[in-house]
Amino acid sequence: MRRDRHSKSPRPLIGFLNVLVFSCCISSWPTGLPAHENLLTRIENLFEGRDHVEDLKQAISLLENLLAREPSSYEKLWRLAKYKYYLSDRQKDQPGKLKLLRDGVEAAKKAVSLESQRPEGHFWLAANYGGGAELEGPFKSLWLITTIRREFEWALRLDPAYENGGIYLALGEMEIRLPRLFGGSDRRGLALLENGLEVGPTNSDLKLFLGETYARIGRKEDGKRLLESVINLADPARTVMEQEELRSKARWLLHKMR
Numbered sequence: 001m002r003r004d005r006h007s008k009s010p011r012p013l014i015g016f017l018n019v020l021v022f023s024c025c026i027s028s029w030p031t032g033l034p035a036h037e038n039l040l041t042r043i044e045n046l047f048e049g050r051d052h053v054e055d056l057k058q059a060i061s062l063l064e065n066l067l068a069r070e071p072s073s074y075e076k077l078w079r080l081a082k083y084k085y086y087l088s089d090r091q092k093d094q095p096g097k098l099k100l101l102r103d104g105v106e107a108a109k110k111a112v113s114l115e116s117q118r119p120e121g122h123f124w125l126a127a128n129y130g131g132g133a134e135l136e137g138p139f140k141s142l143w144l145i146t147t148i149r150r151e152f153e154w155a156l157r158l159d160p161a162y163e164n165g166g167i168y169l170a171l172g173e174m175e176i177r178l179p180r181l182f183g184g185s186d187r188r189g190l191a192l193l194e195n196g197l198e199v200g201p202t203n204s205d206l207k208l209f210l211g212e213t214y215a216r217i218g219r220k221e222d223g224k225r226l227l228e229s230v231i232n233l234a235d236p237a238r239t240v241m242e243q244e245e246l247r248s249k250a251r252w253l254l255h256k257m258r
Helices: 011-028 035-048 053-069 074-090 094-114 119-136 138-158 162-177 186-199 204-216 220-232 240-257
Strands: none
Touching (some): 053 074, 074 094, 094 119, 138 162, 204 220, 220 240
16 A cells, blocks of 8 residues: 655646546446446545555545535545545644644534434544644633534444544543543543453554553553554554554653653
């Protein structure tokens, strides 16, 4: 999935041509599946190749083209919210990050309005709100805490296993990072993280944060075990680049624990 970052191929031009070809040929797709299903598979494949940011941008462009023709597609709206969230993490300037996160919020809101009993819209609405809140700082974002918590909790009720325990991670991190004055609780946060690990034992993001939390509260051996598993075991949901970033953080935390 990871592409050669030293390739001389004109990736942006290729991406534009691919969008053009797909837009022109969507009505005459050659396989037995409906054209939109084939294109959605193509979009998901591009997202899996997100280590190359142009693949992620192309996936978003294709989704936006489809939504221009089919604005009430739940499947495309929640994916757009998810992909905007991921792209915001690759954006370097804060205004660009905030715009992507706000776009993600709008897409997720539309998804929730269409299918309130499915977890994806709620999860990515909370994630995009949370990403924006983190960038804007606590004083501008305190009013969002209740909304973010509510949307994550709604997603948890609908599908506790969604995102491989990612909902538990999000709620657990909120509990631990929020001051007690604003409803935070280390005890509740730790319980959520440990429940999440049972649901998603391969979730490297969760293991990293839980391992760090264990080390902070004096359970160094438990923390060391989890951090070493981040280094030694693969997370099937992470790309090569994402996995290496997590492993680098785990090595740094282990070094701090010595």
